[in-house]
Amino acid sequence: APDIKVVGTATNGAAALIEIPKVNPDVVCTDLYMKGMDGLELIQQLMARFPKPILVISVAVGAGNEQNVFQLLQAGAIDILPKPTTGLLDDYNQREILDKIRILAGVKVFTRPLRSVNKTVPSNHLPLTENVKSNGSDIKIITIGASTGGPQAVLKILQVLPKDFPLPILCTQHISAGFLEGLVSWMNQECQLSVKVAHQGEELQPGMVYYAPDRFNLEIDRRFRVVLSSADKSEYHCPSVNVMFRSVALHYGSSSLGVLLTGMGEDGARGLQGIYAAGGITIVQDEASCAVFGMPKAAIDLGVAQYVLPIETIGNHILKVTGPR
Template identity: 50%
Template sequence: MKNSAPIRVFLVEDSLVALTILKRILASSLEVDVVGTAPNGVEALERIPAAQPQVICTDLHMPKMDGLELTRRIMTDYPRPILVISTSVNTQEDSRNVFKLLQAGALDVFPKPNIDSLSDYEHIKHELINRIKVLAGVTVFTRHTSRTATVEPRTHPVSPKKKPEPFSPKPVSNSQFSIRNSPSLPKIVAIGASTGGPQALYAILKQLPANFPVPILCVQHISEGFLQGLVDWLAAECFLRVTIAQPGEFPKPGTVYFAPERQHLQLDTQGRLSTISTPAVSGHRPSVTALFQAVATCYPRSAVGILLTGMGRDGADGLQAIAQAGGTTIAQDEQTCVVFGMPKEAIALGAAQHILAIGEIAPMLLNRICYINSRHS
């Protein structure tokens, strides 16, 4: 059998040191071919058409044209899967800007390797190349037309069906909703996501009002150093309070709690948040399955579990645990997933009671938990 052609990758990076390290890492793999580089967005736009890349890797901060404007231009004129390779920033403004690239159409973020990090070279190489391989199989499209990318992905698209245009959530106000009162209604929502998760979470959380009457617990698989940026971005974009979970706190309504980096998010016997560093579950820490199982135990018959886009099967067994405990379970549908892996595994188990497009998930939560005031209908 003839080997598949290597994935064509274009690098946009103004730091010569970082560019050299990235090229060295990618050159070590027969599965990847660096077909071009550029030191800024302006030159990248000039060179990309001739290079015909399948995946574009870009930094955030660059002269002449930064990564955010470049991403917008690529997604409008020349749509390709984009991986943001950036330092894990410490300022709130920079951390939000990294995730604005995802909002603009980039698919994932990865920490920029430096000389100090090369002691972990094999791990970085494995993670970066694996991330590129996943993105190479994703079908992307323009932001303003239905035209799909003109270059066929190296692997089969994650979904064989044409993907819809990006979902643009409509923000809501508290006045549109009143709270239901019933002991049988859900008392907590748990969400798990991986690749494509930040965009999917944004699409859901943006539609929920500040007075959403139950807490939301989240596990997002994300490169180390980027979690705070994700939290800051969502907090700035949504009405809900968004924070990283702190042990000992009782989950509050209208608040989104993210599992900390390298720790599972759990609930103790009193229903308080707990974080633990026990071994990985389903290959991950934090693990979606670990969270879902804890929620199923603490909130039998009154939890909603939502499994979003991502590679692998983390969360599938946990979603089944919520269903078996009498809760409500939702899996994102294939057409709106960036990677239809985790939801697919849950569906195969029979764990998903509802299979919904990303734009349908928040309305279902609102209809289950809140009354929609008729004057706003």
């Protein structure tokens, strides 16, 4: 690709750590398994000393290796792609890698102090969580959309919410096919809520987090049951954040709260407009804490973001507006 230039290569993590500050790349691509320092340690060291957008391409991140995937995300990798076991099999693989590199070249990253990757759930819940069960708020559902950088951002919100949070939460995350089950099991380990992939027809329960499955839009019907729909021709993405937000706006109206997080493109902005127009609450992640500001910026440009907040405060804000009055 004429717009992408390889400025350096290294055979293992230790060599990469020396090379990267010299050549100052826009994006770092790494495998997980390498002799000596592996990809996980390289990411931890790099994010502490010389943070860069990192794409992991590895055979060790496919099905059955979910733990690897989320240790890498937690360490600071922005995106992960399973590597075909026998070279680049077709144009699609190459295109996907090049597209991800182009996206990551515009991503903002932050220094992460070195620490153990297996972090326990923080216990810094607000005092008001004691009373959240007596829900005096009009809000009846939370719905969250995210893309690049989203798994880490969503987790920061969920970790603030207590086990007895009184509302259902719907999530649509743009993620490479095959990673969703791993994402869900990682979320379950790292927060107090129950997280699952949504199933057709199930009734929404309080304190449950429902993720749109691969290649299906997550909607609800008038009886507040899950409806999984196939690709909407008017939407580029499936699952689509717009489709989810519109469905929630239609059935919950002013009782809905929509959150649009970090991500490339504009998915979610028009759907958030539906929640805003219905009298619901709309929150978008601020530019400073986004890996990619595209989706939140599109909502702000439409004039439908009531609150523009750093990711660290969104969970607490949700508690504030859904708690007793």
